[in-house]
Amino acid sequence: xxxxxxxxxxxxxxxxxxxxxxxxxxxxxxxxxxxxxxxxxxxxxxxxxxxxxxxxxxxxxxxxxxxx
Numbered sequence: 001x002x003x004x005x006x007x008x009x010x011x012x013x014x015x016x017x018x019x020x021x022x023x024x025x026x027x028x029x030x031x032x033x034x035x036x037x038x039x040x041x042x043x044x045x046x047x048x049x050x051x052x053x054x055x056x057x058x059x060x061x062x063x064x065x066x067x068x
Contacts, residue, residue, distance in 0.1 A: 002064040005029060009057050014040065022053060024061065034063055 007026035015021045020039040024032045039049045052059050 002062060003029065004060070004062045006058055007032065007061050009053055009055050009059060011055065012053050018046075020053065024059075026061070032063070034061075 005026040005028045007024035007029075009022065010025055010031070011023040013021045015035060018039065018041040019035050019037045022034050022036050024034060026032055036049065036053065038046055039053065040046065
C-alpha cells in the first residue's frame with residue numbers, strides 16, 4: 001500500500017552514510033517518521049532533497065511499507 005500526502009518537515013537527522021531520519025506532520029496520517037535515502041550523497045537529486053527537507057517546508061511525499 002502506498003500513501004501520498006502533503007506534510008510539513010518537523011525534524012531531520014543524519015542517519016548512516018547517505019540517509020536521513022525525517023519526522024513529518026502530514027494532513028491525513030498525523031506525525032510520521034521516515035527514512036529518506038540518498039540525501040547526503042552527491043549530485044543534483046541529493047541537492048534538491050536537502051533543499052526540500054528544511055524544517056517547516058511543506059513537501060509532497062509518498063510512502064509505503066510492509067505494515068499498516
